[in-house]
Amino acid sequence: MIKPANLATATALAFTLMSGAGVHAQEAVEVGVILPLSGSNASAGAKTMHGINAALEEINALGGVLGGRELHLIIEDTESKPQAGIEAVRKLVDVNDVPLVLGAISSAVTIPTGKYTVSKGKNQITIAATSEEQRAVGDGLFTMLATNDILGEGLAQFVAEDSKPKKVALFYMNDPFGVGMANATGEALKELGIEIIADLAYEPAKTDYRAELQRLSQASPDAVVAVSFGETARVIFKQAYELGLMEKVRGRWYQPYVANPAGRCIPEACEGIKGVDIAAEPGPRFDNFIARIQKQVGADAQLDWFTSVGYDVVWITALALNLANSDDEAAIRAAIPKAMEIYRGVTKSDFSVDADGIQVSQRFGRRVYKNGAIVDYTGD
Numbered sequence: 001m002i003k004p005a006n007l008a009t010a011t012a013l014a015f016t017l018m019s020g021a022g023v024h025a026q027e028a029v030e031v032g033v034i035l036p037l038s039g040s041n042a043s044a045g046a047k048t049m050h051g052i053n054a055a056l057e058e059i060n061a062l063g064g065v066l067g068g069r070e071l072h073l074i075i076e077d078t079e080s081k082p083q084a085g086i087e088a089v090r091k092l093v094d095v096n097d098v099p100l101v102l103g104a105i106s107s108a109v110t111i112p113t114g115k116y117t118v119s120k121g122k123n124q125i126t127i128a129a130t131s132e133e134q135r136a137v138g139d140g141l142f143t144m145l146a147t148n149d150i151l152g153e154g155l156a157q158f159v160a161e162d163s164k165p166k167k168v169a170l171f172y173m174n175d176p177f178g179v180g181m182a183n184a185t186g187e188a189l190k191e192l193g194i195e196i197i198a199d200l201a202y203e204p205a206k207t208d209y210r211a212e213l214q215r216l217s218q219a220s221p222d223a224v225v226a227v228s229f230g231e232t233a234r235v236i237f238k239q240a241y242e243l244g245l246m247e248k249v250r251g252r253w254y255q256p257y258v259a260n261p262a263g264r265c266i267p268e269a270c271e272g273i274k275g276v277d278i279a280a281e282p283g284p285r286f287d288n289f290i291a292r293i294q295k296q297v298g299a300d301a302q303l304d305w306f307t308s309v310g311y312d313v314v315w316i317t318a319l320a321l322n323l324a325n326s327d328d329e330a331a332i333r334a335a336i337p338k339a340m341e342i343y344r345g346v347t348k349s350d351f352s353v354d355a356d357g358i359q360v361s362q363r364f365g366r367r368v369y370k371n372g373a374i375v376d377y378t379g380d
Helices: 009-017 042-061 082-095 107-119 132-136 148-163 176-191 210-218 230-242 284-297 305-324 329-342
Strands: 029-035 071-077 100-102 123-126 141-143 167-173 195-202 223-227 253-256 274-278 364-370 373-376
Touching (some): 029 082, 042 071, 042 230, 082 107, 123 305, 132 176, 141 329, 148 223, 176 195, 176 223, 284 305, 305 329
Parallel strands (some): 167 195, 253 274
Antiparallel strands (some): 274 364
8 A cells, every 4th residue: 555655643533534545436526627737837737746646546445535536647737838727627617617727837837727617516626826816716616835935035035035135136037927926026126225226027838039138237236036937937048148137136036936948948047046935844844745747757857846736736735525424515615724723744734725725835045046956045
């Protein structure tokens, strides 16, 4: 029997609702998943899937859910685009009739898909979305991450303490996450007495950002706070380096969720980029979790907090189903906050949400891109 390494006693007790150690020959409980398996955020989707698959294997080996029914996940590709995300969630809700959808990654996809899911009386647990606009989606939307205001404050504090700049430029993608993140960080910087000398939005998924980067360079900021993801970030870093901008602000370019944009970076372009990222609970549980999945998927597989969030969201789903003792949408909706309250994960130890279904806390770590890898930043 596979034993999950990260369940607290309360979580384990909830699984006494299951009967027997094996999955019985009953109708499976189907839950939907929407992830970017292609497009600019495909790397984040792949990392998340490693954690999802690990959790699903454990749950079904332990007896499934609801007295021995197999948990079955129906995976759909958002292609890293809002419209494809809508098409994916419509299939899950209207055709597959799932009571719960997990995903997506990015607020630009999560918000419209969440609105559709909730409008149909279903539920959705977002995996990696931080826009404050999620609060307005409605009853039935829950988040695995805290919103931009918490992250923005942490990033602004890092910038102020590390570079001690007088003038900062904001450079961000024109979508709910980018705009929300820039607003939150900008307001926090201004409260710290730092001037926002440039506020530049750009359209994601282009192949040429030279014009926007030249405007950024002309502002002559002491530091840059940029918001970018996936392939778009890779293009921006490369072109900023080619234009000489990266050298001008070497060690003073900052990003939220820095592991994602820097994950596929050209080393010479990204050397010295800093930022904050989800900090998983330190200790042997997380280390053992990552090592176990690394052994299953290969030493070269990229694993980070996306992997642990994918793992945790599936375990929360199983726990919510068992607490509800039903696969009914309303019963699951009522059980999710309690499941989040008592579950102890590898991403963090407390997933409690507020009345809007939004995470109330988040741990962040400071990181730097050094010698071709993202490492903890110690200020050296």
